[in-house]
Amino acid sequence: MEKINCILLIDDDPVTNYLHESLIHSVLETAQILIARNGEEGLKLVDKGCSDGEAPALILVDLNMPVMDGIGFLKRYKQWIEQYPSSSVVAVLTTSTNPRDIEKVAQLEIAPLLPKPLQEEHLQTLVETYWQRKSSRSNL
Template sequence: MNKLSCILLVDDDNITNFANQMLIEDMEITEQVLVAFNGLEAIELIKKQCEVDCCPELILLDINMPVMNGFEFLETYKELEFVHKQSVVILMLTTSLNPKDVEQMKEEPIKGFLTKPLTEIMIRDLLRKHFNRDLS
């Protein structure tokens, strides 16, 4: 399988980020895993990475974070301009099943949402669905 060039994890929880990063690295689906602890850090990472032509192909985004939450990130992200922006897959990865959050997610430029915790099956499914890739 061709690996994704880069995956960005955006979550304020260290344990969640560590577990997700280990899972992704163990599955060997990407060349690089980036971690941001809030939306603002994620925006800065995207700007920096896209300048050196290593934009994330997949962003797993939490909703509830300090400094800049997931929805605020999406509003700022819409204003960014970079070459491969249209091909970036953004999925909300959250524990929130609040009906208000679910409704708001439907209005955002995301490909869907996943409920934590992230699992190998979820990753296999998202690779198949959004990248047309299967793990052997």
């Protein structure tokens, strides 16, 4: 599977972050994993960039968090990418089955919704879908 240089996990639960970080390391080759505890911290890390100065290639954001939730992060991130175009892939992780939550994410049109905790097959599908698409575009 293709190497992803930097991944950002945004979730207020340290156990979930540990599980997701372990899963990522077991499935993907990655140079760096950044962790934020809420959307506000996540935006700061996106703005700061990874050790190579680039925005994270993959951002996994929880929906329900204190300070700034996933919807707040997605709205602000959408504004950020209008100013600083990015090829980051964003996915929302949630346990919510609330139709309102699902509709809010869908309206923003920037992130697929995945069940939480992240499973290996979802991570592989996400990476294969987006990185194969990027690779095929760069070969044109």
